[in-house]
Amino acid sequence: MTENGAVSDTQRADQFRRLHPLTPVLRGWKVFAAAVALGAQQAYGRDTPIGWLLLAVAASIPIGVVYGFVSWRTTRYRIDSEDLRLDTGVLFRRSRQVRLDRLQAVDVVRPLVARALGLAELRLEVAGGSSAEAPLAYLSEPAAQRLRAELLARAAGLHHETPEAPESVLVKVPLRRLVEGQVRSVGLIAAIVVLVALIAVAATTGQWSVLGVFVLPALFGIVPALVRTVIVHFDFTVAESPDGLRLRHGLLETRAQTVPPGRVQAVRLVQPLLWRSRDWYRLDVNVAGYAGDGQSQTSVLLPVATRDEAFAVLRRVLPDVDLGAVATYGVPGRARWVDPVSWTGNAAGADDKVFVARRGRLRRETDVVPHERVQSVRLTQGPIQRRLSLATVHVDTSPGPVHPTAHHRDAADARALLDAEVTLARRSRAGARPDRWMRPPERPAGPTVAR
Amino acid sequence: MSEPFDPPGQPWVRVSPRLATLRRLLLLALGVPVAAAAAVLVGLLHRSLGLAVGIVALAGLAWGFVVLGRRVRSWGYAERDDDLLVTRGVLNRQLVVVPYGRMQYVDVTAGPLDRRFGLATVQLHTAAAATDAQIPGLVPAEAARLRDRLAARGEARSAGL
Numbered sequence: 001m002t003e004n005g006a007v008s009d010t011q012r013a014d015q016f017r018r019l020h021p022l023t024p025v026l027r028g029w030k031v032f033a034a035a036v037a038l039g040a041q042q043a044y045g046r047d048t049p050i051g052w053l054l055l056a057v058a059a060s061i062p063i064g065v066v067y068g069f070v071s072w073r074t075t076r077y078r079i080d081s082e083d084l085r086l087d088t089g090v091l092f093r094r095s096r097q098v099r100l101d102r103l104q105a106v107d108v109v110r111p112l113v114a115r116a117l118g119l120a121e122l123r124l125e126v127a128g129g130s131s132a133e134a135p136l137a138y139l140s141e142p143a144a145q146r147l148r149a150e151l152l153a154r155a156a157g158l159h160h161e162t163p164e165a166p167e168s169v170l171v172k173v174p175l176r177r178l179v180e181g182q183v184r185s186v187g188l189i190a191a192i193v194v195l196v197a198l199i200a201v202a203a204t205t206g207q208w209s210v211l212g213v214f215v216l217p218a219l220f221g222i223v224p225a226l227v228r229t230v231i232v233h234f235d236f237t238v239a240e241s242p243d244g245l246r247l248r249h250g251l252l253e254t255r256a257q258t259v260p261p262g263r264v265q266a267v268r269l270v271q272p273l274l275w276r277s278r279d280w281y282r283l284d285v286n287v288a289g290y291a292g293d294g295q296s297q298t299s300v301l302l303p304v305a306t307r308d309e310a311f312a313v314l315r316r317v318l319p320d321v322d323l324g325a326v327a328t329y330g331v332p333g334r335a336r337w338v339d340p341v342s343w344t345g346n347a348a349g350a351d352d353k354v355f356v357a358r359r360g361r362l363r364r365e366t367d368v369v370p371h372e373r374v375q376s377v378r379l380t381q382g383p384i385q386r387r388l389s390l391a392t393v394h395v396d397t398s399p400g401p402v403h404p405t406a407h408h409r410d411a412a413d414a415r416a417l418l419d420a421e422v423t424l425a426r427r428s429r430a431g432a433r434p435d436r437w438m439r440p441p442e443r444p445a446g447p448t449v450a451r
Numbered sequence: 452m453s454e455p456f457d458p459p460g461q462p463w464v465r466v467s468p469r470l471a472t473l474r475r476l477l478l479l480a481l482g483v484p485v486a487a488a489a490a491v492l493v494g495l496l497h498r499s500l501g502l503a504v505g506i507v508a509l510a511g512l513a514w515g516f517v518v519l520g521r522r523v524r525s526w527g528y529a530e531r532d533d534d535l536l537v538t539r540g541v542l543n544r545q546l547v548v549v550p551y552g553r554m555q556y557v558d559v560t561a562g563p564l565d566r567r568f569g570l571a572t573v574q575l576h577t578a579a580a581a582t583d584a585q586i587p588g589l590v591p592a593e594a595a596r597l598r599d600r601l602a603a604r605g606e607a608r609s610a611g612l
Binding site: 127288374375376377378379380381382383386391394396397398399403411412414415418419422425426429 | 454455456457459533534542543544545546547548549550552553577578579580581582583584608
């Protein structure tokens, strides 16, 4: 295998491309900084002469440089009409082929240091992987943009020199709304109430030490999460192009995601309790390649949006779907015995395009999954549900934050819902759009391709 | 009272009762020594208490014996034109419908004890991790037939993701 591979490699070597030469520097500086920090920590307070430490660090530099250079030399990639090939590894060589028609998403990620050097990482997401299948780190920014356009054009079935598709911005999330959305969380409000109560207690009793015991851990638990969300979703922009939806966000590390049409497996519309007066929503999605690795960053389609914005994006993701027109049916009153608070919010239904499940009373969630994306359908019933003649219907899609579930329905009704979903999913699978979304389908396709 | 889990117009194919035998033997092999040890240890401290522990443990084993039989009898599957249905469970019941076109791969597994008892497990995988479609306690010939048939139908009805 190696012999043949070597021969064909040399023949087509001119088509192989390399990563940016600064890649080893960017990859190496973290290790170097960590080594220095560790060394300094070890040496601190001991009588190890600082000279030895410097010597050790100095000795590690050439080794690191040589390894980085060899690693860069041995990493190369090639794109042809069907797939991307990526060869990596110094000691253990690995050659990976990624089928472009199975591409689920393409992300351009720019960590802070890479931005300073004008570099970017290109991540190709393919279904079934726990992390990005073929990360190309690092490329120069223009190269990353060009490559992204080329990959998407090839994946769509167009000529690879097709110019980058034009885009129109759909939504830009203002910073003020992003911050306010985070502040309007029940957890934060509760924490502030507790804090005020504790200060009152401390002031009356004079026992100020309670503050340190209770408040600091609470602050360390809540505040970083809020700040992190704001940093990650900073300047969140959703744009539309024939390539698919383009999401751009981030303050320190910026991320530009491209999700081609038809790659969204399921969508969730969330409205936390304190967003209701503003009529704001969050949109989460299941995209096959995004499961696992950094899912909380990549699976957000809109962090905070007004109703109009949320529905505008929803229409782009699920064309021909009018969420308001899908009739959903609630659950019988006896469901209160298993779900005392939110049973009134539970509802489910379907039209000929999508399955919709609503739940929650205080925090409202609506899960939407197109029938053609349904992987399997399950009916479950626990002992208490059985006594009450209730059952739950689960619609399984590719892994992600959205699990469309119709909780605690009347048992006979649940079975009817299951059977209906199976039939609807079968019909829409037959008319599904082709993987290469710009190329005319090889067989006559059904009405779902209309857009 | 069990309408929601009724078979889909064709009867469930049940799994081999040998699965119940195997699981019961495992229960006895693990449970009897543990029960005996507990009874003897407590009996050394207090005789009548040891007797009580022994009786409770025996009752527990007998109950497990019955439950295992019911659980194995609850497994069933049905092959339809476009999908496979699998049902299971006594206390927590489940019915899963997996379209052939959604299958990514099929596993047939058999451990050493399974092989001695002439049993095998068939498991279907889709792109959804939540899909829970496994059928234990199949005769190897039936497991192989099912695997080939599922693979053939999956090929014919394949859809992307």
